Amino acid sequence: MTMSPSLARRWPDLAVVALLAAFPWFGGKFEVDLATTIMILAVFALSLELLVGATGLVSFGHAAFFGVAAYATALLAPKAAAPALLVLLPAAMAAAAAFAAFVGALSLRTRGIYFIMVTLAFAQMAYYVFHDTKLGGGSDGIYLNVKPVLAVGGAVVLDLDRSLAFYYFALAALVATFAFLAVLLRSRFGRALAGIKANEQRMRAAGFSTYPYKLAAFVVAGALAGLAGFLYAVKDGFVNPEILAWHQSGAVLLMIILGGIGRLRGAVLGAFAFVLLKEFFQSEAIFGAFARHWQLLLGLAIIACVALMPDGLIGLAAQLRRTRAVAPRAS
Amino acid sequence: MDLATFLVQCLNALQYGLLLFLVASGLTLIFGIMGVINLAHGSFYMIGAYLAYALAPWVALHLGGGFFTALLLGMMLAVAFGYALEWGFVSYLYEREHLQQVLMTYGLILVFEELRSLFAGDDVHGVKPPDWLTGSVPLGDLMTYPVYRLFMSGVCIAVALGLYVVIARTRIGMAIRAGASNREMVQSLGVNIRFLYRVVFAAGVALAVLAGMIAAPVSSVYPGMGNQVLIISFVVVVIGGIGSIRGAFLASLLVGVVDTFGKVLFPQAAGVLVYVLMAAILLWRPEGLFRQG
Numbered sequence: 001m002t003m004s005p006s007l008a009r010r011w012p013d014l015a016v017v018a019l020l021a022a023f024p025w026f027g028g029k030f031e032v033d034l035a036t037t038i039m040i041l042a043v044f045a046l047s048l049e050l051l052v053g054a055t056g057l058v059s060f061g062h063a064a065f066f067g068v069a070a071y072a073t074a075l076l077a078p079k080a081a082a083p084a085l086l087v088l089l090p091a092a093m094a095a096a097a098a099f100a101a102f103v104g105a106l107s108l109r110t111r112g113i114y115f116i117m118v119t120l121a122f123a124q125m126a127y128y129v130f131h132d133t134k135l136g137g138g139s140d141g142i143y144l145n146v147k148p149v150l151a152v153g154g155a156v157v158l159d160l161d162r163s164l165a166f167y168y169f170a171l172a173a174l175v176a177t178f179a180f181l182a183v184l185l186r187s188r189f190g191r192a193l194a195g196i197k198a199n200e201q202r203m204r205a206a207g208f209s210t211y212p213y214k215l216a217a218f219v220v221a222g223a224l225a226g227l228a229g230f231l232y233a234v235k236d237g238f239v240n241p242e243i244l245a246w247h248q249s250g251a252v253l254l255m256i257i258l259g260g261i262g263r264l265r266g267a268v269l270g271a272f273a274f275v276l277l278k279e280f281f282q283s284e285a286i287f288g289a290f291a292r293h294w295q296l297l298l299g300l301a302i303i304a305c306v307a308l309m310p311d312g313l314i315g316l317a318a319q320l321r322r323t324r325a326v327a328p329r330a331s
Numbered sequence: 332m333d334l335a336t337f338l339v340q341c342l343n344a345l346q347y348g349l350l351l352f353l354v355a356s357g358l359t360l361i362f363g364i365m366g367v368i369n370l371a372h373g374s375f376y377m378i379g380a381y382l383a384y385a386l387a388p389w390v391a392l393h394l395g396g397g398f399f400t401a402l403l404l405g406m407m408l409a410v411a412f413g414y415a416l417e418w419g420f421v422s423y424l425y426e427r428e429h430l431q432q433v434l435m436t437y438g439l440i441l442v443f444e445e446l447r448s449l450f451a452g453d454d455v456h457g458v459k460p461p462d463w464l465t466g467s468v469p470l471g472d473l474m475t476y477p478v479y480r481l482f483m484s485g486v487c488i489a490v491a492l493g494l495y496v497v498i499a500r501t502r503i504g505m506a507i508r509a510g511a512s513n514r515e516m517v518q519s520l521g522v523n524i525r526f527l528y529r530v531v532f533a534a535g536v537a538l539a540v541l542a543g544m545i546a547a548p549v550s551s552v553y554p555g556m557g558n559q560v561l562i563i564s565f566v567v568v569v570i571g572g573i574g575s576i577r578g579a580f581l582a583s584l585l586v587g588v589v590d591t592f593g594k595v596l597f598p599q600a601a602g603v604l605v606y607v608l609m610a611a612i613l614l615w616r617p618e619g620l621f622r623q624g
Contacts (some may be wrong), residue, residue, distance in 0.1 A: 107610075110617040113429060114617060194431055
């Protein structure tokens with residue numbers, strides 16, 4: 001096992017991490033805040049990539065796990081004292097994983113388009129539970145008053161209330177998620193998921209009981225979405241039912257497709273592209289009063305992106321090479 | 332709940348279910364026959380409602396017509412619009428994966444919503460029902476029921492019957508049924524499948540627009556009204572079994588009953604109930620009540 005070739009393949013990832021780590025030095029307050037949001041959404045997109053890209057399970061209800069963890073964060077935190085990071089984060093992820101185990105156990109009985117719709121149905125259920133009951137403050141939402149801290153022996157080592165500390169915490173979460181999934185997908189478990197995506201019948205014929213594998217992937221994806229939901233709740237200090245709405249599930253699907261399905265890098269790239277595209281169309285400096293109608297341009301951009309880049313941004317280079325090879329020579 | 336209240340709720344459930352059927356029937360046809368997941372279908376409902384709002388004064392002023400003239404004009408516009416949209420956009424989706432269809436039609440929702448905002452603004456508007464439909468009929472000693480809601484149910488029943496006759500008894504209906512079960516075979520037998528698709532899509536759009544137009548006086552006209560209907564219509568399509576008109580009809584009524592009575596009996600859990608119903612049915616029959624082909 002030599003280290004250098006795998007390291008050589010990893011240089012784009014390492015470069016991006018270095019760039020993100022250095023970003024607070026040259027980015028303004030607004031840019032750093034935006035980068036934090038993007039990193040949180042990148043974790044969210046990575047979690048869905050495990051299902052859609054790696055296992056071939058298209059979930060249209062992934063926002064539910066993000067939202068359940070965000071609500072768990074806000075509800076479990078003490079009202080006046082600073083919650084302990086090492087308690088609150090695992091608790092939030094466990095809540096998301098538990099809900100994912102419940103949803104996955106039932107919805108994995110269906111396939112294809114029915115699976116898409118059942119996951120949507122469960123997410124809508126979660127949405128209405130938080131929207132219609134007093135549990136999380138109804139449609140008004142709920143506040144997280146004091147941000148979590150990491151304290152060792154009474155001394156606060158990490159206070160997520162400080163935006164720079166939170167930025168690096170989000171970056172660490174993104175790197176950890178990416179590395180974890182990269183290792184997971186190379187493991188025997190990851191290979192089994194790839195086999196299920198390619199041909200589930202054959203995997204079963206080869207002696208794999210595919211259901212536990214799919215369920216495990218669903219729960220892990222739910223827990224990672226929970227990590228993103230925790231970060232989201234801590235960042236804004238506020239959670240409302242809209243984060244569980246089907247638009248959010250659609251948006252995160254969009255991110256991984258925009259970036260390119262089947263590649264972890266694609267999910268991260270997609271999160272960046274989606275948020276920046278949205279910011280671009282919302283910019284009044286560029287579009288003036290028309291920026292109010294940013295969704296029109298975003299919608300057209302989505303259609304154009306999917307139509308012109310079926311393999312996503314990550315596959316763009318390969319796609320262009322192919323087109324050039326096929327296209328008749330102009331002379 | 333006394334008898335009169337129960338009767339009123341039954342009528343409400345029927346009316347809501349039938350209205351859902353108008354939207355869901357087009358969705359299930361487009362889904363089952365062309366294999367396209369059209370998230371923008373709810374937008375057609377929204378467009379219908381805004382057409383009802385915009386056309387009524389225009390028709391009264393220029394054509395001297397009333398409610399039915401506006402309805403007819405709206406339907407004609409809808410067919411033309413659906414035909415053009417299939418030709419210019421949807422026909423490119425057939426070769427794509429489901430996931431890409433979901434995203435491209437999701438993009439279309441954003442476009443339609445913003446165009447609505449550009450042309451009609453973001454305010455809530457009321458639409459008046461025609462004068463001769465504004466009364467109420469007495470129901471028991473204390474309750475009354477608005478005539479317009481009965482009229483809505485009547486229109487929906489007429490459309491459902493018409494749809495049944497067309498699909499079960501006519502040549503084009505036969506081609507549609509055949510197209511749903513085996514596209515290539517129908518094509519090789521000489522049916523112009525491209526034309527068939529265009530007709531089915533235009534009909535689906537027209538049904539959703541009709542639903543929006545007749546619903547406008549009851550629900551009023553407001554931003555985002557299409558999304559709510561879209562998700563519920565998908566629930567109906569999936570419960571009924573993709574591609575099955577009969578399944579969509581039954582599922583619409585089921586959803587209408589569960590939603591209406593849920594709001595009366597369990598107001599706290601009303602939003603959840605329809606999805607619980609869908610999950611339960613899919614766990615019992617993973618391909619819906621009437622799966623075709």
